[in-house]
Amino acid sequence: xxxxxxxxIPAAGVGKRMGGSRNKLxxxxxxxxILAWTLIAANAAAKIDYIGIIGQEVDFPDxxxxxxxxxxxxxxxxxxxxxxxxxxxxxxxxxLPKSAGRVLIHDGARCLATPELFDRCAEQLNxxxxxxxxxxxxxxxxxxxETGAIQSTPDRSRLWAAQTPQGFDVDLLKSCHDxxxxxxxxxxxxxxxxxxxxxxxxxxxGEETNIKLTTPIDLAIAEFILQKRQSx
Numbered sequence: 153x154x155x156x157x158x159x160x161i162p163a164a165g166v167g168k169r170m171g172g173s174r175n176k177l178x179x180x181x182x183x184x185x186i187l188a189w190t191l192i193a194a195n196a197a198a199k200i201d202y203i204g205i206i207g208q209e210v211d212f213p214d215x216x217x218x219x220x221x222x223x224x225x226x227x228x229x230x231x232x233x234x235x236x237x238x239x240x241x242x243x244x245x246x247x248l249p250k251s252a253g254r255v256l257i258h259d260g261a262r263c264l265a266t267p268e269l270f271d272r273c274a275e276q277l278n279x280x281x282x283x284x285x286x287x288x289x290x291x292x293x294x295x296x297x298e299t300g301a302i303q304s305t306p307d308r309s310r311l312w313a314a315q316t317p318q319g320f321d322v323d324l325l326k327s328c329h330d331x332x333x334x335x336x337x338x339x340x341x342x343x344x345x346x347x348x349x350x351x352x353x354x355x356x357x358g359e360e361t362n363i364k365l366t367t368p369i370d371l372a373i374a375e376f377i378l379q380k381r382q383s384x
Contacts, residue, residue, distance in 0.1 A: 157199045157274045158252045158322075160244040163187060163207045163215070163260035164233030175211045176365065177260045182378050186365060188218050189263035189378070195224045197270035200256070202226065206233040206244040241342060242329045248322060255325065256317040257342055261365045264377055265317065269359055273317045276356050281321045282346045285358035286312040315358040318342050324351060 163177050177187040184192075187205075194200050203226050205215060212230050219228060231247045233240035241257060248255065254277045258265065269285060276283050289311040295304045318341060328345040331337075339345055343353045361377050363370060 157277070158202045158204065158248055158255045159194055159200050159270070159317075160204045160206060160231075160241065160248075160255060160257045161187075161190060161194075161260045162233065162237050162240045162244070162257065163205050163211070164237075164240045175207070175214075178211070178214050179371065181263070181371065181374055182382075185214075185218055186263045186374075187215065187260050188222060190258070190260050190265070191218070191222055191224060191228075193263070193265055193267050194258070194270060195222065195226050196267040197274070198267070199271045199274035200226060202249070202252075203228045204231050204244050204247060205229070205260070206231045206240045208233055236338075237341075238329075238332070238339060238345075242333070245322065245326050245329060252322045254319065255322050256319045258317040259364060262316055262362055263365065264359075264374055265315075265362045266359060269362065270317060273319045273356050276354065277319045277321075280319075280352070280354040281324055282319070282343065282351055283354040283356050284318040284341070284343045285315040285362065286355050287315065287358045287360055287362075289313050312355055313358075314341060314343065315362050315364075316341075319356075320346065324349075 178185050181189060194203055205228060207215060209232060231244050234243055256273055273283060273285055289308055292308055293306050293311055294302045296302050320342060325342060328349045331349060332345050337348060346353050365371060365374055
C-alpha cells in the first residue's frame with residue numbers, strides 16, 4: 153500500500169508567552185515532552201504514513217532524542233524551518249516526497265489532538281481540496297476599534313474557532329504559498345492562503361480538548377486532560 157497521508161508538524165517556534173527561552177515543545181507533560189504527545193497521537197492514527205517535523209537546527213538533537221522511546225511505526229523526517237510559521241510550512245512542502253498528493257499540517261503545540269481527529273481530517277480530504285478542524289465559538293465575540301470601543305457583535309452561530317490539523321491538496325497549497333511569497337502576504341495559517349487564492353476551505357468538526365499550548369496555564373489544563381484520558 154502506498155503512502156496514505158503526509159503530516160507536517162511546524163515546531164520551529166520558541167514560545168515566548170510560555171515564559172521560557174527554549175522551544176516550548178521540549179517542555180514536559182507527565183514526564184514526556186509536548187512534542188512526544190503529538191507524535192504518539194499521529195503514530196496511532198490509521199491514515200498517516202509520513203511525519204515531517206519542521207524545526208530549527210539547534211532543536212534537532214533534542215527532537216531526535218525523543219524518538220527512540222516512542223517506537224514509532226511511521227518514518228520521521230526533520231526539515232529546517234524558517235523565521236515564521238508561513239516560511240516553515242513552505243519549507244516543509246518543498247521537502248515532501250514528489251509522490252505526495254495530500255498533506256495535513258498540525259501545530260506541534262496542539263498535543264492533545266486524538267488519532268481519531270487526524271483520521272477524520274485525512275478521510276475528508278478525499279472529498280475536499282482544503283479543510284480545517286474547528287469548533288463552534290461558545291463566547292460572544294465583540295469587534296472593537298483601536299480605542300477599545302465595541303463596533304459590532306457578530307452572529308455567534310456562524311463563528312468557528314480554527315484548530316489544526318488543516319489539510320490540503322499539496323500542489324494547490326504549494327501554488328498558494330508561491331503566490332503568497334510573490335505578493336508579500338503574511339498569514340497565520342494555511343487556510344488563509346487558500347482563502348486569499350479564492351479556493352474553498354471546508355470545516356471539519358474538531359475537538360474541544362484540542363487546545364494550543366501557549367501559556368503556563370495551558371500546561372496545567374493539558375496535564376489534567378491527559379490524566380483523565382489515562383485513567384479511563
